[in-house]
Amino acid sequence: MIAVSGLCLCAACGTKSVEVATNTDTAIYPDYMGVTVPSNIAPLNFHYTAEGIRKALTTVSCNDASHQFDGREVVWDLQQWKDLLASAEGDTPFFSSEISLKKGRKVALEWEVYVSADRIDPYLSYRLIEPGYEVWHEVEIRERCLEDFGERVLSDWRHTGNSCMNCHIHSQARADLSMFYVRGRNGGAFLNRNGELRKLSLKAKDMVSGTVYGEIHPSGRYGVFSSNIIIPGFHTQGSRRLEVYDTESDLAIADFDKNEMTVPPALARKDVLETFPVFSADGRSIYYCAADTLPLPRDIERLRYSLMKVSFDEATGRTGREVEVIWDAEEHEGSVCHPKCSPDGKWIMYTVADYGTFPIWHTECQLEMMNLQTGETVRMDAANSDRSDTYHSWSSDSRWFVFASKRGDGKYGKPYFCHVDAHGRLTKPFVLPQEDPWHYENTLRSFNIPDLSDGPVNFDAETIGRMVRETEAEIFQ
Numbered sequence: 001m002i003a004v005s006g007l008c009l010c011a012a013c014g015t016k017s018v019e020v021a022t023n024t025d026t027a028i029y030p031d032y033m034g035v036t037v038p039s040n041i042a043p044l045n046f047h048y049t050a051e052g053i054r055k056a057l058t059t060v061s062c063n064d065a066s067h068q069f070d071g072r073e074v075v076w077d078l079q080q081w082k083d084l085l086a087s088a089e090g091d092t093p094f095f096s097s098e099i100s101l102k103k104g105r106k107v108a109l110e111w112e113v114y115v116s117a118d119r120i121d122p123y124l125s126y127r128l129i130e131p132g133y134e135v136w137h138e139v140e141i142r143e144r145c146l147e148d149f150g151e152r153v154l155s156d157w158r159h160t161g162n163s164c165m166n167c168h169i170h171s172q173a174r175a176d177l178s179m180f181y182v183r184g185r186n187g188g189a190f191l192n193r194n195g196e197l198r199k200l201s202l203k204a205k206d207m208v209s210g211t212v213y214g215e216i217h218p219s220g221r222y223g224v225f226s227s228n229i230i231i232p233g234f235h236t237q238g239s240r241r242l243e244v245y246d247t248e249s250d251l252a253i254a255d256f257d258k259n260e261m262t263v264p265p266a267l268a269r270k271d272v273l274e275t276f277p278v279f280s281a282d283g284r285s286i287y288y289c290a291a292d293t294l295p296l297p298r299d300i301e302r303l304r305y306s307l308m309k310v311s312f313d314e315a316t317g318r319t320g321r322e323v324e325v326i327w328d329a330e331e332h333e334g335s336v337c338h339p340k341c342s343p344d345g346k347w348i349m350y351t352v353a354d355y356g357t358f359p360i361w362h363t364e365c366q367l368e369m370m371n372l373q374t375g376e377t378v379r380m381d382a383a384n385s386d387r388s389d390t391y392h393s394w395s396s397d398s399r400w401f402v403f404a405s406k407r408g409d410g411k412y413g414k415p416y417f418c419h420v421d422a423h424g425r426l427t428k429p430f431v432l433p434q435e436d437p438w439h440y441e442n443t444l445r446s447f448n449i450p451d452l453s454d455g456p457v458n459f460d461a462e463t464i465g466r467m468v469r470e471t472e473a474e475i476f477q
Helices: 078-088 461-470
Strands: 036-038 046-048 055-062 065-070 094-100 106-112 114-116 123-129 140-145 151-156 165-170 177-182 188-193 196-201 211-216 222-234 242-255 260-262 272-279 285-292 306-313 324-327 335-341 347-353 366-371 377-379 389-394 400-405 414-419 446-453
Touching: 036 414, 055 078, 065 078, 123 165, 140 165, 151 165, 151 177, 151 461, 165 211, 165 446, 177 211, 188 211, 196 461, 222 272, 222 285, 272 335, 285 335, 306 335, 335 389, 347 389, 366 389, 400 446, 414 446
Parallel strands: 036 114, 211 272, 242 272, 389 446
Antiparallel strands: 055 065, 055 094, 094 106, 123 140, 123 446, 140 151, 165 177, 177 188, 188 196, 211 222, 222 242, 242 260, 272 285, 285 306, 306 324, 335 347, 347 366, 366 377, 389 400, 400 414
């Protein structure tokens, strides 16, 4: 149920007294009521969802400016929207509408949108994929400008021979330091660093597989990765569909300057499954998830991962020997995955599910945050839903994060943005704006692993396709 009276975060611009209906049939989609948005976001185009609308008039006012829209859809002119954001920064534009329904019935709505002075990194990359386990090769990685609706393809199946592609990630939202994988024949890890694009084979003889999940060190010299043997399995009872788990997984360090892989013994124990490693903001520590090995899939519901920490020495590329438990799975009666450190070093955000390590099929999966200075955990009820919320990334100033949520239909993931202040207080999330207000009702693809960037990367699908066909992957020892 959506409340039609929006959240008021500061005094409204041009607020007037109207009778507000509480009829949920007159809600809008996407739901932008009461959200906080950055001052450089693309227009919040939407439509009314009520059946039998005969007429709708929407008024948006702030300071001395006023805009009116006639009809079921509200679609902004880009320059008008930018002018509104510029005048409303740190303030609240006021939306009101009068809707005429069948049988002469009329409903009035009003809500507000707060415009934060905290800008967001202007680019977002994501993988577009059908939300099933059968289709894995018709995949695209795209890059979208958040300040308008410009979008381009960074890699796709047309240029890579129907290869699977994974996870375009940036180091602390830097456009000049990112990486993703093209799997299969002629594939490799594509490292974008300091204007150079390299194709790497990140596998050494003492690793259980090639690298799967990982992150780039803030210096750009190192990467930390998991190597996993991943098994998919189907549930035979209840409403659950698919389970994905590891039978083996270790961690490894890549030195991109020396083309060397190192497998630290403390992070490659045979009785422990280690996965999802990331660097701390200062690069002096590695956080990762670990669980004791169990007979799988028989004991899958007992498989719970804790959040761990180990020191990292940038001068030598080596990890420490002592491992610290940051979030204990047994104590919290849950399983953690996908940790991500905020660039300011204050927070670590992660996903918690009842069990396991592949949460997108878990409806109970939710985001949680920890203050790294105090060890206090922060509930994120304002951001979470009753469906899977995961695959998050931070903005470069640590004031915004984006995550993939299956809220609504429970099948299609979409990117949602949320503001977080210095005290960890969250605002209501809003979905990635689209030029077509009906876009999400009409698309049949999920947005997977959204990742923020301070600029566009320096490659495209044609460049990647050419490297797949013509460039040998650099071997790591």
